[in-house]
Amino acid sequence: MNVNFTFSTSTRVRYSETDQMGYCYYGNYAQFFEIGRVETMRSLGVSYKSLEENDIMLPVKEFSVSYHSPAYYDDLLIIKTTITAIKGAKIDFSYEIFNEQNHLICTALTVLVFINKRTMKPIQAPASFLNLLESN
Amino acid sequence: MNVNFTFSTSTRVRYSETDQMGYCYYGNYAQFFEIGRVETMRSLGVSYKSLEENDIMLPVKEFSVSYHSPAYYDDLLIIKTTITAIKGAKIDFSYEIFNEQNHLICTALTVLVFINKRTMKPIQAPASFLNLLESN
Amino acid sequence: MNVNFTFSTSTRVRYSETDQMGYCYYGNYAQFFEIGRVETMRSLGVSYKSLEENDIMLPVKEFSVSYHSPAYYDDLLIIKTTITAIKGAKIDFSYEIFNEQNHLICTALTVLVFINKRTMKPIQAPASFLNLLESN
Amino acid sequence: MNVNFTFSTSTRVRYSETDQMGYCYYGNYAQFFEIGRVETMRSLGVSYKSLEENDIMLPVKEFSVSYHSPAYYDDLLIIKTTITAIKGAKIDFSYEIFNEQNHLICTALTVLVFINKRTMKPIQAPASFLNLLESN
Numbered sequence: 001m002n003v004n005f006t007f008s009t010s011t012r013v014r015y016s017e018t019d020q021m022g023y024c025y026y027g028n029y030a031q032f033f034e035i036g037r038v039e040t041m042r043s044l045g046v047s048y049k050s051l052e053e054n055d056i057m058l059p060v061k062e063f064s065v066s067y068h069s070p071a072y073y074d075d076l077l078i079i080k081t082t083i084t085a086i087k088g089a090k091i092d093f094s095y096e097i098f099n100e101q102n103h104l105i106c107t108a109l110t111v112l113v114f115i116n117k118r119t120m121k122p123i124q125a126p127a128s129f130l131n132l133l134e135s136n
Numbered sequence: 137m138n139v140n141f142t143f144s145t146s147t148r149v150r151y152s153e154t155d156q157m158g159y160c161y162y163g164n165y166a167q168f169f170e171i172g173r174v175e176t177m178r179s180l181g182v183s184y185k186s187l188e189e190n191d192i193m194l195p196v197k198e199f200s201v202s203y204h205s206p207a208y209y210d211d212l213l214i215i216k217t218t219i220t221a222i223k224g225a226k227i228d229f230s231y232e233i234f235n236e237q238n239h240l241i242c243t244a245l246t247v248l249v250f251i252n253k254r255t256m257k258p259i260q261a262p263a264s265f266l267n268l269l270e271s272n
Numbered sequence: 273m274n275v276n277f278t279f280s281t282s283t284r285v286r287y288s289e290t291d292q293m294g295y296c297y298y299g300n301y302a303q304f305f306e307i308g309r310v311e312t313m314r315s316l317g318v319s320y321k322s323l324e325e326n327d328i329m330l331p332v333k334e335f336s337v338s339y340h341s342p343a344y345y346d347d348l349l350i351i352k353t354t355i356t357a358i359k360g361a362k363i364d365f366s367y368e369i370f371n372e373q374n375h376l377i378c379t380a381l382t383v384l385v386f387i388n389k390r391t392m393k394p395i396q397a398p399a400s401f402l403n404l405l406e407s408n
Numbered sequence: 409m410n411v412n413f414t415f416s417t418s419t420r421v422r423y424s425e426t427d428q429m430g431y432c433y434y435g436n437y438a439q440f441f442e443i444g445r446v447e448t449m450r451s452l453g454v455s456y457k458s459l460e461e462n463d464i465m466l467p468v469k470e471f472s473v474s475y476h477s478p479a480y481y482d483d484l485l486i487i488k489t490t491i492t493a494i495k496g497a498k499i500d501f502s503y504e505i506f507n508e509q510n511h512l513i514c515t516a517l518t519v520l521v522f523i524n525k526r527t528m529k530p531i532q533a534p535a536s537f538l539n540l541l542e543s544n
Contacts, residue, residue, distance in 0.1 A: 015310070015320075016303045016435055018428040020188075020481055025424050026196040027170070030163025031288045038287070038346075048287075049346040052156075060162040064200035073428055074310075074321040151446070151456075152299050152439045154292040156345055161288050167424045174423070174482075184423075185482040209292055210446075210457040292460075298468040299442070302435025324428075332434040336472035 003133055006082040009039040013075045024071040030063065033095050033108055036081035040093075044132045055117040056126065058091070065108040075099050086130065089114045089122035139269055142218040145175040149211045160207040166199065169231050169244055172217035176229075180268045191253040192262065194227070201244040211235050222266065225250045225258035275405055278354045281311040285347045296343040302335065305367050305380055308353035312365075316404045327389040328398065330363070337380035347371050358402065361386045361394035411541055414490040417447040421483045432479040438471065441503050441516055444489035448501075452540045463525040464534065466499070473516035483507050494538065497522045497530035 011032055019025040038048050051058065071077055078098045085092040091112050097105040116123045147168055155161040174184050187194065207213055214234045221228040227248050233241040252259045283304055291297040310320045323330065343349055350370045357364040363384050369377040388395045419440055427433040446456050459466065479485055486506045493500040499520050505513040524531045 014303055015306050015427055016433050019423055020426040020428065020430045021193055021195065022428045023195065026199065027163060027166025027424050030166065031286055034163070034287050047346070052345075057157055059157065059159065059206070060203060062200075062202050063162065064198075066198050067196060070195070073324075074319070150439055151291055151442050152297050155287055156290040156292065156294045158292045163288055167422055170423050183482070188481075209460075210455070293465055293467065295467065298471065299435060299438025302438065306435070329429055331429065331431065331478070332475060334472075334474050335434065336470075338470050339468060342467070 002085050003083045005133055005136055007040040007043045008078055008080045009036060010076055010078050011035055013071055013073055015073060018073045029065060029106060032079055036079040036095050037093055040081040044136060046129055046132060057115050057117050058112045060110055061113050062111040065106055067106045068104045071099060071105045086125050089124060138221050139219045141269055141272055143176040143179045144214055144216045145172060146212055146214050147171055149207055149209055151209060154209045165201055165242060168215055172215040172231050173229055176217040180272060182265055182268060193251050193253050194248045196246055197249050198247040201242055203242045204240045207235060207241045222261050225260060274357050275355045277405055277408055279312040279315045280350055280352045281308060282348055282350050283307055285343055285345055287345060290345045301337055301378060304351055308351040308367050309365055312353040316408060318401055318404060329387050329389050330384045332382055333385050334383040337378055339378045340376045343371060343377045358397050361396060410493050411491045413541055413544055415448040415451045416486055416488045417444060418484055418486050419443055421479055421481055423481060426481045437473055437514060440487055444487040444503050445501055448489040452544060454537055454540060465523050465525050466520045468518055469521050470519040473514055475514045476512045479507060479513045494533050497532060
């Protein structure tokens with residue numbers, strides 16, 4: 001099913017996340033998208049931690065990102081996350097990151113897969129999760 | 137110009153690179169691709185460090201990755217990197233990562249851009265770099 | 273001079289910060305202490321980013337940490353930071369990290385040194401910084 | 409018992425490990441000491457991965473480090489690790505990191521504790537490990 005649920009959260013670029021170019025290192029954005037996903041799910045009433053405690057995990061299968069302009073040390077980044085589709089075991093997220101001047105830093109897409117931790121097989125998205133999405 | 141220069145290097149998955157799923161965290165692969173790029177350039181005779189000392193930097197513009205199977209703690213990963221094209225200021229790399237059992241872990245593509253550090257503008261790939269690629 | 277200025281801030285343990293033991297990796301706390309330092313300085317009216325823009329940097333010279341109990345994924349950690357002394361070019365911070373149940377996770381000490389970025393020599397702590405500390 | 413078993417391994421500073429000061433970020437050394445420990449144990453014939461598969465884990469309890477001079481991007485660092493003592497459940501390591509010019513970068517100490525993963529209680533160091541140490 002197509003979905004269109006968006007949530008914004010923020011994170012501040014840490015000193016450890018800069019590199020000698022003076023930019024936020026390109027590899028650190030994966031962590032920011034993770035924060036975006038987790039806080040978006042929390043805003044729906046779904047704790048990713050609880051999902052794992054209930055033997056469901058959600059590894060990333062596909063990930064792509066376009067870097068539009070650099071983020072710098074101490075920038076407060078706005079991570080705008082949208083759940084765009086849930087089809088069978090797959091869930092698609094898209095992301096836009098902006099700085100405080102509302103300048104676009106990067107855009108990204110991920111595909112994640114619901115996995116049963118006991119069987120290690122893909123499973124349908126939990127009904128409770130789908131219900132929360134539909135009622136929002 | 138299309139290029140097809142391939143080089144393999146390796147890295148071992150650190151404890152810090154695992155997550156509580158027991159997998160190598162999806163965001164850490166960006167670092168492995170960086171190692172692949174840098175060692176591929178070094179094998180050609182180009183030190184990325186020297187490039188920056190000569191006021192050229194090479195930030196990542198586009199990055200996409202498909203995760204085929206997990207890597208685990210202490211796995212010795214083979215990073216196979218190919219320079220596939222250089223067009224104007226852009227350089228394309230593709231990557232395949234394998235474990236020691238020759239199992240495919242992930243594939244990826246990146247587009248990087250040669251930037252003049254003084255003007256912060258895109259520039260043509262250095263002629264010396266192109267010459268080294270052509271003579272290999 | 274001895275100082276006793278304390279400030280608390282918080283950070284949530286990211287998935288990327290866990291390891292396969294299921295703990296927050298011991299090496300990631302250095303980043304949390306950095307967040308503690310920076311937010312403590314900001315609460316005083318000092319932006320570490322501005323310090324660097326004014327050619328002063330503050331690298332870590334000594335760092336020690338005792339791990340009392342593990343932090344876990346998604347824990348909201350309270351970082352309690354105290355500036356304990358400023359002597360010449362040196363500034364000492366102490367830290368305590370607690371989880372939401374007010375359980376002590378770890379304690380730490382750091383010594384940092386004010387460095388003039390142009391000369392790369394140690395310098396006295398900026399008077400403006402000392403004044404802000406004294407008026408608090 | 410006091411021990412004095414030393415082993416050297418190396419790692420190259422990644423771009424991701426630099427910060428905007430142009431130094432290797434102080435928090436990344438914890439990973440380098442981890443590499444030192446793991447490769448020192450491997451040189452003795454002990455795989456840390458196998459230890460965990462046999463329900464023994466070895467978290468860090470105490471960690472202190474003195475930074476003598478900065479490491480830079482692309483530096484090939486030599487990590488010299490010494491097992492200095494094993495007393496009951498505790499194992500002490502000391503570390504020195506040098507760059508290729510044999511310049512001392514930092515020194516560190518860690519105390520780790522052998523833990524039974526099933527009971528989560530400290531346990532004596534495995535006899536097999538002690539035997540390997542004694543025969544070396």
